[in-house]
Amino acid sequence: MATAFGASLALAAAPNLCDHGGRWKTTVARAPAAVAAYLDSLGHERFDLRAACARWAGTFSKRHQSAAANPQRTQIPSARLIVFPAQGGNTGPLYDRLRQTGYVRQVERTRRFVVATFSKYVPTERLIAIINSPEVGYVEPDCDGPDYLTTSLDFPPVVASDLHCWQRKARATFPNDPCLDELWGHQKIGWDSGVAARSLPRMVAVLDSGIDASHEDLARNVVLHLKAPDAPRSQGGRLNARCATSGRCYPHGTEMAGTIGGRMDNGIGVAGVAPNSRLLPIVISRVDRGLLARISTIAAGIDAAVEDGAEIINISAKWPVDSRAISEAIVAAVGGKASFQRLLVTGYATSLDRDDTVREYFPSQYRCLPGVIAAVPTDMRGHELFNPKGQPDATDGRIQAPGVDIVVTTTENSARGYALSESAGASSAAAYVSGAVALAWGSPPLNSCDAQQIKRLLFCRSKNSTSTRYPWINVEFLRELANLDPTADCPAAMEALGCN
Amino acid sequence: MYGKQTTGRRKFGISMMAAALLLGTKLVGAQDAAPDDALAAWLGMEFTVQSSTLNDHMPTGGKLTFIFDSEENVVRICTRNSTRQRGPWRMDFATPCGVTMLFTRGTHYCTLDDVKTGNAEVLSSCHRLRTRDVAMRPSRVKGTVELNDMIAFLVRTESGKPTMTILVDSPARVTADGMIIVGLSGPH
Numbered sequence: 001m002a003t004a005f006g007a008s009l010a011l012a013a014a015p016n017l018c019d020h021g022g023r024w025k026t027t028v029a030r031a032p033a034a035v036a037a038y039l040d041s042l043g044h045e046r047f048d049l050r051a052a053c054a055r056w057a058g059t060f061s062k063r064h065q066s067a068a069a070n071p072q073r074t075q076i077p078s079a080r081l082i083v084f085p086a087q088g089g090n091t092g093p094l095y096d097r098l099r100q101t102g103y104v105r106q107v108e109r110t111r112r113f114v115v116a117t118f119s120k121y122v123p124t125e126r127l128i129a130i131i132n133s134p135e136v137g138y139v140e141p142d143c144d145g146p147d148y149l150t151t152s153l154d155f156p157p158v159v160a161s162d163l164h165c166w167q168r169k170a171r172a173t174f175p176n177d178p179c180l181d182e183l184w185g186h187q188k189i190g191w192d193s194g195v196a197a198r199s200l201p202r203m204v205a206v207l208d209s210g211i212d213a214s215h216e217d218l219a220r221n222v223v224l225h226l227k228a229p230d231a232p233r234s235q236g237g238r239l240n241a242r243c244a245t246s247g248r249c250y251p252h253g254t255e256m257a258g259t260i261g262g263r264m265d266n267g268i269g270v271a272g273v274a275p276n277s278r279l280l281p282i283v284i285s286r287v288d289r290g291l292l293a294r295i296s297t298i299a300a301g302i303d304a305a306v307e308d309g310a311e312i313i314n315i316s317a318k319w320p321v322d323s324r325a326i327s328e329a330i331v332a333a334v335g336g337k338a339s340f341q342r343l344l345v346t347g348y349a350t351s352l353d354r355d356d357t358v359r360e361y362f363p364s365q366y367r368c369l370p371g372v373i374a375a376v377p378t379d380m381r382g383h384e385l386f387n388p389k390g391q392p393d394a395t396d397g398r399i400q401a402p403g404v405d406i407v408v409t410t411t412e413n414s415a416r417g418y419a420l421s422e423s424a425g426a427s428s429a430a431a432y433v434s435g436a437v438a439l440a441w442g443s444p445p446l447n448s449c450d451a452q453q454i455k456r457l458l459f460c461r462s463k464n465s466t467s468t469r470y471p472w473i474n475v476e477f478l479r480e481l482a483n484l485d486p487t488a489d490c491p492a493a494m495e496a497l498g499c500n
Numbered sequence: 501m502y503g504k505q506t507t508g509r510r511k512f513g514i515s516m517m518a519a520a521l522l523l524g525t526k527l528v529g530a531q532d533a534a535p536d537d538a539l540a541a542w543l544g545m546e547f548t549v550q551s552s553t554l555n556d557h558m559p560t561g562g563k564l565t566f567i568f569d570s571e572e573n574v575v576r577i578c579t580r581n582s583t584r585q586r587g588p589w590r591m592d593f594a595t596p597c598g599v600t601m602l603f604t605r606g607t608h609y610c611t612l613d614d615v616k617t618g619n620a621e622v623l624s625s626c627h628r629l630r631t632r633d634v635a636m637r638p639s640r641v642k643g644t645v646e647l648n649d650m651i652a653f654l655v656r657t658e659s660g661k662p663t664m665t666i667l668v669d670s671p672a673r674v675t676a677d678g679m680i681i682v683g684l685s686g687p688h
Contacts, residue, residue, distance in 0.1 A: 350620035
């Protein structure tokens with residue numbers, strides 16, 4: 001009989017750190033409730049990482065049941081757990097303890113946790129005993145795809161026979177990027193090429209599938225890891241080595257990078273919203289089809305963005321669970337005092353769950369933190385924009401941005417490295433908002449503002465429409481900066497813009 | 501393949517008729533459900549898969565017809581192969597009218613842009629059909645059946661023609677998202 005793990009399944013609740021003032025609060029629970037219940041139910045059955053992840057995500061289904069009943073037991077992936085030390089402890093002794101068990105095949109140590117990959121043959125009661133040992137404070141499965149995926153839908157191949165904008169010659173006027181007229185989103189958000197040309201560079205970490213550093217529209221803006229070394233033999237290390245700048249992996253990161261910071265007035269393709277941005281590629285997606293990498297890799301990616309000095313972290317990805325590893329990385333990046341140094345922008349990723357209720361994914365749910373903005377994808381139809389009567393609520397964290405029919409840079413070079421992303425969705429909306437943040441923050445005198453002032457300003461000067469629910473991101477107000485002293489301090493600039 | 505499918509459909513039709521004759525009294529007495537008005541224009545018409553990011557789930561060029569099963573108050577999808585099809589119908593879709601969907605009445609029809617945008621807050625108010633456990637292709641894991649979640653949003657084109665945009669495994673399970681667009685076959 002396996003040792004009872006002792007937990008009961010809790011109903012879905014707000015993220016832990018939203019309930020506890022922006023900090024992850026440790027409780028007596030040693031694992032997410034659904035995972036604990038799964039462990040309790042196992043008896044002598046072997047731990048199945050896929051089933052544990054699906055139960056944690058609340059997506060366990062007949063498909064997982066049939067996979068679990070598969071007699072080919074060798075196909076069950078090894079238990080891979082993120083293990084946190086007990087309160088007051090640190091990862092050193094925990095690392096040693098896990099290695100001594102004899103059941104751990106591979107172990108990686110980070111500042112906050114240890115990732116342990118167990119042998120396939122570890123008996124469940126032994127696994128539970130290890131989890132219950134005094135050195136261990138909390139565990140969560142180190143899940144990855146296919147249950148954890150990037151936000152974009154794949155889009156059907158373009159069938160229109162007209163000449164694509166990227167196949168046309170340069171425009172005769174400034175800026176000469178031939179796709180500029182097709183970028184409906186730029187027009188919708190009040191983008192101005194003069195403002196964009198004058199803006200100073202801001203560092204945007206693109207946590208995605210890498211950025212093709214050889215792409216003509218991106219090459220000048222891509223920067224390599226500055227300080228943060230990848231842990232040797234870690235998944236993040238391998239993925240970054242292969243995909244960060246090579247352009248040989250899934251194109252999603254390159255697509256986002258072009259919208260944020262594609263070069264302007266170079267006679268080809270698109271112009272990004274903030275074309276002078278510095279783009280830091282950090283890979284959190286596996287090579288094929290954009291399946292997300294492990295939770296521990298995402299957490300390490302957020303840490304790397306901080307260490308490398310990113311001021312904006314763009315995560316155009318979603319996952320279904322409230323992970324402590326990621327929560328703590330996000331708190332370190334944009335929680336507390338850090339929320340004045342940088343912003344995390346993600347897509348407002350939602351779905352119709354099995355019971356037809358609307359589910360909001362992570363990291364969008366972390367918009368309870370002042371350092372997080374969730375971009376709501378919207379299409380180009382109608383939506384006459386006007387100035388709101390009152391000031392929109394920035395604490396809600398949701399703001400609308402273009403998310404359909406976006407011309408993007410891509411690594412698929414059959415069409416000169418561009419494509420029309422029809423169903424870009426929350427991914428592109430996030431990229432638009434990241435670009436808008438970088439543009440505003442790089443526009444003197446707003447470059448002297450902190451991240452929270454920039455966020456407040458973008459919500460304050462957002463627009464409304466009668467047909468949509470949330471405020472629209474809009475940067476038209478940046479033209480007014482031409483009338484201000486570029487050396488003015490931020491409060492004076494905000495007052496002049498009516499947002500103090 | 502085509503002939504086999506047609507035979508299958510005919511057999512299904514005959515068996516339905518036989519069942520209806522045998523249970524005639526009961527059927528009359530039970531007052532079968534009628535299709536919702538919002539769905540009516542999509543029933544009995546043959547659609548063609550116009551574009552599909554998931555050709556191994558639902559092949560481009562394939563033909564499908566939605567029929568209302570009043571006895572069970574569900575919509576059945578009946579497929580047939582065409583010569584221009586990129587691959588065969590498989591698994592549950594190869595079974596004559598083997599896929600059943602439940603209709604949810606929203607407040608309006610979605611647009612294609614609504615589906616492309618993917619905001620579930622918007623999609624939850626649209627008229628739609630859904631089946632939660634349908635086998636669309638052989639599983640990659642030997643000895644198992646891969647079941648998909650499929651939502652078909654009823655979409656009207658600008659000219660008012662009924663079309664449909666189908667999401668497979670998005671949104672419910674967050675597995676490989678994909679989108680399939682089906683339109684009416686031939687001139688209508």
